[in-house]
Amino acid sequence: MSQDSGEKLVKLTIDGREVQARSGDTVLEVARQMGIEIPALCYHPVLGGAGACRVCMVEIVAWGRRRMVASCVYPAREGLEVYTNTQKVLTARRAVISMLLAKAPAAKAVQELAERYGVTEPAYEPKDPQGRCILCGQCVRTCNELIKAGAVYFTYRGQERKVGTPYDAESAQCIGCGACQNLCPTGNIRIRDKAECRAVLTWNTDLAWQMCSRCGQRYLPARLVEHLRKSLPAGAELLEVCPRCRREGTAEDFARASVTAEQSSKL
Amino acid sequence: MSTVATAKLASLEELEALRSSIRVEQQKTQTTVALCCGTGCQAYGSGRLIEVFAEALAKEGLEDSVRVRATGCHGFCERGPLVVIHPKGTFYQRVGPDDVGEIVAKTVKQGELIERLLYVDPQTKEKAQTEEQVGFYKHQHRLVFGNNGAIDPKSIRDYLAVGGYAGLAKALSELKPDELIEQITESGLRGRGGGGFLTGRKWRSCREAEGEPKYVLCNGDEGDPGAFMDRSIMEGNPHSVLEGMVIGAYAIGSNHGYIYVRAEYPLAVENLGIAIRQAEELGLLGEDILGTGFDFEIRINRGAGAFVCGESTALMASIEGKIGDPRAKYIHTTDVGLFGKPSNLNNVETWANVPLIVNRGAEWFSSMGTEKSKGTKVFSLVGKINNTGLVEVPMGVSLRDIIYKVGGGIPDGRKFKAVQIGGPSGGCIPESLLDTPVDFEQLTELGAMMGSGGLIVMDEDTCVVDIARYFMNFLCEEACGKCTPCREGTKIMLDILGRICQGKGEAEDMDKLEALGEQVQLTSLCGLGTSAANPVLSTLQYFREEYETHVKDKRCPAGVCRQLITFSVTPEACTSCAMCVKACPVEAISGGTRKGKGKDRVRVPALIDQDKCIKCRACHEACKFDAVVIS
Numbered sequence: 001m002s003q004d005s006g007e008k009l010v011k012l013t014i015d016g017r018e019v020q021a022r023s024g025d026t027v028l029e030v031a032r033q034m035g036i037e038i039p040a041l042c043y044h045p046v047l048g049g050a051g052a053c054r055v056c057m058v059e060i061v062a063w064g065r066r067r068m069v070a071s072c073v074y075p076a077r078e079g080l081e082v083y084t085n086t087q088k089v090l091t092a093r094r095a096v097i098s099m100l101l102a103k104a105p106a107a108k109a110v111q112e113l114a115e116r117y118g119v120t121e122p123a124y125e126p127k128d129p130q131g132r133c134i135l136c137g138q139c140v141r142t143c144n145e146l147i148k149a150g151a152v153y154f155t156y157r158g159q160e161r162k163v164g165t166p167y168d169a170e171s172a173q174c175i176g177c178g179a180c181q182n183l184c185p186t187g188n189i190r191i192r193d194k195a196e197c198r199a200v201l202t203w204n205t206d207l208a209w210q211m212c213s214r215c216g217q218r219y220l221p222a223r224l225v226e227h228l229r230k231s232l233p234a235g236a237e238l239l240e241v242c243p244r245c246r247r248e249g250t251a252e253d254f255a256r257a258s259v260t261a262e263q264s265s266k267l
Numbered sequence: 268m269s270t271v272a273t274a275k276l277a278s279l280e281e282l283e284a285l286r287s288s289i290r291v292e293q294q295k296t297q298t299t300v301a302l303c304c305g306t307g308c309q310a311y312g313s314g315r316l317i318e319v320f321a322e323a324l325a326k327e328g329l330e331d332s333v334r335v336r337a338t339g340c341h342g343f344c345e346r347g348p349l350v351v352i353h354p355k356g357t358f359y360q361r362v363g364p365d366d367v368g369e370i371v372a373k374t375v376k377q378g379e380l381i382e383r384l385l386y387v388d389p390q391t392k393e394k395a396q397t398e399e400q401v402g403f404y405k406h407q408h409r410l411v412f413g414n415n416g417a418i419d420p421k422s423i424r425d426y427l428a429v430g431g432y433a434g435l436a437k438a439l440s441e442l443k444p445d446e447l448i449e450q451i452t453e454s455g456l457r458g459r460g461g462g463g464f465l466t467g468r469k470w471r472s473c474r475e476a477e478g479e480p481k482y483v484l485c486n487g488d489e490g491d492p493g494a495f496m497d498r499s500i501m502e503g504n505p506h507s508v509l510e511g512m513v514i515g516a517y518a519i520g521s522n523h524g525y526i527y528v529r530a531e532y533p534l535a536v537e538n539l540g541i542a543i544r545q546a547e548e549l550g551l552l553g554e555d556i557l558g559t560g561f562d563f564e565i566r567i568n569r570g571a572g573a574f575v576c577g578e579s580t581a582l583m584a585s586i587e588g589k590i591g592d593p594r595a596k597y598i599h600t601t602d603v604g605l606f607g608k609p610s611n612l613n614n615v616e617t618w619a620n621v622p623l624i625v626n627r628g629a630e631w632f633s634s635m636g637t638e639k640s641k642g643t644k645v646f647s648l649v650g651k652i653n654n655t656g657l658v659e660v661p662m663g664v665s666l667r668d669i670i671y672k673v674g675g676g677i678p679d680g681r682k683f684k685a686v687q688i689g690g691p692s693g694g695c696i697p698e699s700l701l702d703t704p705v706d707f708e709q710l711t712e713l714g715a716m717m718g719s720g721g722l723i724v725m726d727e728d729t730c731v732v733d734i735a736r737y738f739m740n741f742l743c744e745e746a747c748g749k750c751t752p753c754r755e756g757t758k759i760m761l762d763i764l765g766r767i768c769q770g771k772g773e774a775e776d777m778d779k780l781e782a783l784g785e786q787v788q789l790t791s792l793c794g795l796g797t798s799a800a801n802p803v804l805s806t807l808q809y810f811r812e813e814y815e816t817h818v819k820d821k822r823c824p825a826g827v828c829r830q831l832i833t834f835s836v837t838p839e840a841c842t843s844c845a846m847c848v849k850a851c852p853v854e855a856i857s858g859g860t861r862k863g864k865g866k867d868r869v870r871v872p873a874l875i876d877q878d879k880c881i882k883c884r885a886c887h888e889a890c891k892f893d894a895v896v897i898s
């Protein structure tokens with residue numbers, strides 16, 4: 001994500017190849033546009049990088065100094081030299097991957113990285129063989145920055161750090177939108193739609209359904225409908241009915257409904 | 268009381284007039300009893316002494332001519348409560364309520380010394396009559412701390428009397444912001460909070476950064492275990508910090524400041540709060556400072572006491588009301604800091620140096636110290652050392668001088684082993700390198716760092732593996748947990764160290780620690796992680812044999828690691844006094860007494876049942892004859 005809005009163009013080299021980039025872009029984004037693959041677990045194109053997982057480490061030379069940085073948050077700068085594949089980078093990446101493999105042995109994204117980088121052993125005996133969460137924080141940022149529901153946070157510190165609702169209590173803020181589940185790179189977030197409610201198991205929260213005012217069928221969690229009504233006041237009346245009834249409505253309704261659907265799918 | 272006391276000062280002349288009037292008034296009191304009310308002395312009960320002194324003076328009819336001044340920390344907490352009687356400067360230590368009557372009757376009234384309250388040098392056995400004669404003070408150079416004993420921190424009048432806010436007046440009247448920054452840069456002042464960044468350069472970056480408003484921040488988080496120098500400045504001389512910040516704000520072009528101070532420092536919070544109010548009342552803070560049109564306000568933000576919240580970006584997140592997690596600083600906080608605006612953060616001690624430099628000039632400041640480290644540095648000297656306390660020495664002084672001259676050496680005739688410098692993520696320096704001068708670069712080169720100035724002295728009874736484990740445990744618990752290598756890596760290192768201390772170390776463990784330490788250093792997000800391996804790496808560098816003895820011979824040479832030691836009694840040395848028998852909490856010791864009557868009475872030496880022994884050291888400490896040995 002752009003850290004400053006400056007549209008200034010800068011020239012840098014990545015693995016010896018010269019490239020032009022906007023000064024606000026991150027090294028990771030520039031490299032990916034060039035087809036250079038850098039692994040990244042806490043980066044998402046919409047959210048940007050968090051600089052937390054540390055698998056995206058690269059070497060740079062800037063102001064005459066060589067050092068390691070997290071490419072997902074390091075801004076492209078004039079004259080910067082980036083090396084994404086040195087021995088030092090690979091050693092560091094492997095070390096980090098082996099730690100993540102111990103933390104989240106069941107996370108597919110981590111297993112794949114481990115395979116790609118030839119990491120066979122976790123850094124320590126995993127405490128939870130079913131562990132999936134790598135603490136990338138994408139769910140936290142999605143919930144707070146994107147959806148602005150404010151339901152999940154990091155809780156505790158250090159080794160004890162987790163993602164969750166405050167005190168792991170049922171959340172009065174969670175709207176059951178499922179955006180966190182969509183963005184979680186490790187499939188850690190479990191949501192089950194039951195007859196009586198949508199159960200967001202990972203956040204210990206059950207959400208009652210909204211019933212369609214036309215057909216009486218459940219279609220979205222009531223709190224989500226409420227949230228959408230507040231954030232999309234223009235299409236408020238369309239939220240009263242379920243998508244199927246909406247499709248069966250007038251041609252004009254249909255056109256407007258699809259706009260709404262598009263907007264909500266962006267969430 | 269002077270009439271101008273509470274009116275806002277509208278000009279520099281009014282400030283000087285007020286200062287003169289305070290001085291004239293203070294000269295009327297001949298005698299001042301400076302009573303240390305720093306946190307250390309308060310723990311010894313100095314708070315109560317204020318009243319006791321007031322009563323005793325009243326009894327003698329001296330309440331108007333003698334002033335009792337409750338001051339901040341004098342540094343020599345070890346010997347508290349401390350009392351200094353001016354103008355002679357008579358120095359009394361370990362003063363209790365029962366001594367007060369005599370002090371007033373003899374010393375205050377007649378100038379007589381009370382021998383038993385004088386400090387006796389443990390080495391020379393000489394008695395010191397004044398602070399200057401005490402070894403602990405003699406070898407120091409107290410600038411930042413210079414006024415701690417001379418002012419009541421709750422009184423702005425005291426601060427003005429010793430020349431307070433003259434630096435601010437000079438800055439506002441004689442110097443343009445650019446010149447001021449130039450002066451601070453030339454003085455060579457570097458950040459006292461750890462990194463040692465050139466203060467003037469930081470100010471310049473912030474001044475030149477685009478964006479409004481700009482923030483000026485003070486880091487009073489001080490999370491290092493055992494460190495209390497920032498605390499003592501905030502508690503003992505809060506106005507010096509405020510004055511520094513106002514000068515900095517003027518140089519940088521900022522109107523808003525925050526002091527971030529941990530809530531566990533209630534006296535610092537209180538005294539800073541009082542100081543801010545007093546400075547505002549006098550127009551030294553707030554709107555239109557000294558009638559110059561410059562505005563600057565300061566707010567206090569209380570932190571919840573997480574070590575990581577001392578890190579600049581975590582501190583800013585915390586002020587913003589977010590979780591105190593650090594973030595990448597590839598874009599400097601001088602450009603994008605608090606609330607996304609240009610922000611300049613300096614440590615408490617850094618700020619307190621600023622008025623001194625403005626007052627006395629860059630050249631004066633840079634005449635002290637080494638080529639790249641100027642001025643003085645305050646250290647908190649703790650551990651196995653005779654004189655525990657806060658010491659301020661010029662940069663460039665050797666660690667040996669701090670430990671032996673100021674600190675008075677190692678107690679109980681034990682041998683020095685190592686000194687841990689730079690806080691939890693500092694390094695352990697061995698005897699052979701004790702002549703290293705206090706200098707940012709040289710300490711870093713040794714695998715230690717200046718840090719914020721913690722000095723923990725260790726003697727031969729300290730196990731370095733155990734020490735590394737202790738610091739790693741601290742860092743592991745205090746890590747925020749955001750980035751993978753610091754969160755996971757510190758825990759892995761801690762587990763390995765724990766294993767070694769338990770005698771379960773493996774031959775590869777040392778190499779593993781080094782390799783892992785290097786990766787954690789290279790890949791962590793913030794300074795906590797990038798320096799977390801220092802205690803392990805530096806002890807491995809200088810004390811590798813001790814690790815090897817733990818791993819290969821399953822022995823702890825210092826006799827600390829419980830699983831690796833046994834306690835036994837040397838029968839020849841045992842006098843059967845039974846002290847160890849009484850001390851043992853699990854009744855593991857038999858014998859140790861005398862049996863029989865008259866001529867038949869025999870000594871039965873103590874015997875420790877190894878199966879019952881929990882290795883608590885109680886017998887070892889109880890034995891006066893060194894008969895309980897650790898092997």
Ligand SMILES: Cc1cc2nc3c(=O)[nH]c(=O)nc-3n(C[C@H](O)[C@H](O)[C@H](O)COP(=O)(O)O)c2cc1C
Nearest residue numbers: 458459460486489490577578579613614617794795
């Ligand atoms: C984990 C960590 C803890 C820190 N704690 C403190 C602290 O308690 N006080 C402090 O002044 N600086 C602390 N620092 C250093 C600050 O990040 C920052 O560099 C400093 O406050 C800048 O001021 P200075 O330039 O005057 O030293 C800490 C740094 C790290 C990485």
Ligand code: SF4
Nearest residue numbers: 133134136137139184
């Ligand atoms: S639950 Fe998923 S998105 Fe959230 S921190 Fe864990 S891995 Fe990341």
Ligand code: FES
Nearest residue numbers: 052053054056072
């Ligand atoms: S993707 Fe850069 S640190 Fe996670």
